Amino acid sequence: MSTYSVSDTTAAAAPRAALTFSHLSGSYGVGLAASLAWLAFGLSCLYWPDLGDWSRTGSLGIGAIVIAAFILFGTLSVDYLGSAGQALRKRAPWLLAFGAFVTLWEVATAKFAWLPLPFFPPPQSILEVYTDDLPKLLDSVFASIKLQLGGYIIGATVGFVTGVSIGWSQKIGYWVHPVLRFIGPLPATAWLPIAFFTFPSSWSASTFLIALATGFPVTVLTWSGVASVSSAYYDVARTLGAKPSFLVLKVAIPAALPHVFVGLFMGLGSSFAVLVVAEMIGVKAGLGWYLQWAQGWAAYANMYAALIVMSLLCSGAITLLFRTRDRLLVWQKGVVKW
């Protein structure tokens, strides 16, 4: 699980005191370059005057220089920082690339306007959103999380139970199968207009749609997981005295769990899409709504700010699901890493 690269071993083997050329170009070089990139970002903020009226340019520049100082400090004392030092070293190339990118972005927007201005807001205007529009943004984040979590949990639970039932019982499968086939492939968003009419509130309608988008892949994959469990496992359990409930709970479900997680991942992806659309169209809260609202005011910086938050949330949710899976499925060899 640990990444153990050639540069790590050479750095550990070399005497610490001597700062040789290979040190500079090897493990320290990238860190120093990353520090320089962030310094350049900070200076570019402070050196040239802004072409527009943004209030956070100064703080951003100073912040960038502080980051540069941290990277410099971390790089030079990497051997004494333990795992934090290792983490920094591992991410140094990314810090360099990102520092260079924001510098370029800063120069291309706020300073020389190489990119058309209202559509490409400079970093300081996005920072401004996070500082000045924080309450509204936070409200939106909480609204989105609440809606998504409720719908996802309902959908995943119903999908799981349905999948196990039809994988196990042919009688239930007989009835659920055609329904699943007919309704399942329909994109959940197609239900939007009807759902908003028929449900008592736009919130319940959206929860239903998110649950639907989650439930379909979870059902299908749980079902195929249960159906594909080798009969040899059942034979073994039955000769050892297992009753049907044991066969379901202790044989079928654990054996199907890897499939279930594939369904949960797919369901998460498609439910995000439904969440955003539902918020844009019906629910007057959440990040989707915030995006819509920002577009209405041509507040492009707000849109970028919301997009960044949204992607952090989505990737956080996926990471959480991966962690859960890795815990539950430790017995699997070589599970895919996120």
Place this chain on the structure above:
Amino acid sequence: MVVQSTAEAITYPAVGAELDIEGVSHAFDIDGATLPVLDNVNLAIAPGEFVALLGPSGCGKSTLLRLVAGLEKPRSGSLREDEVRISGPHPSRVVVFQDPTLFPWRSVWDNVALGLEAQGILKTQRHRVDAVIELVGLSSFRNAYPHQLSGGMAQRVALARALVNDPKILVLDEPLGKLDSLTRIAMQAELVALWQRKGFTTLLVTHDVEEALVLANRVIVLSDRPARIKADIAIARPYPRHRGDPYLADLRKQILGLLGLEATW
């Protein structure tokens, strides 16, 4: 636990059950055609006996074991354990299959505990799991997952998983078939020792004539499909047996002849 002396293999402790197979015939339907697999098999096995089944591949040996285990019902005839008709699986008749079929999501300990857990008696009987893992020599692997085990270790876990239930009849379907010859010889010795110590009735399917002769005190030779009993040979030799024993070599020749393989001798 009663430790038997080696010469004493003819009297059995009362643990093993009697197994009666009476006029059993079985068939499978494949694409509308009927494939007869067992043809009027009659076999009475005394408590504590170690019976080996030999027969050409595909003749119906595994099918017969599945009927004994109660995983399937015969088309005709009946099977009885201690005079009680076998109508379904029961932990007093445990099968060890050719593949260990360990549950990959369970550790060695949890795999062995499966039977007790399924019967709802694990809470009070945890020591039995520990003891049987010790018995097959896998104590240091109790927390390992199946994918971390070698083939021989996995098969030992499968054996432990069966033994923990204290079966009256142990049904073995080529359990050593896939092991390398060294591991196999070692496990054969372990099997005999276990059987002598515990006294369960053993029904072993094998394709290895020598294995049958070293382990069993009775060898049943089956015909081609549909399987009929071709020969029923008692092997009155004390344990531990030696592979070079001229008596066994003679029997081996005789059995290979029954299987139509004289030429290879």
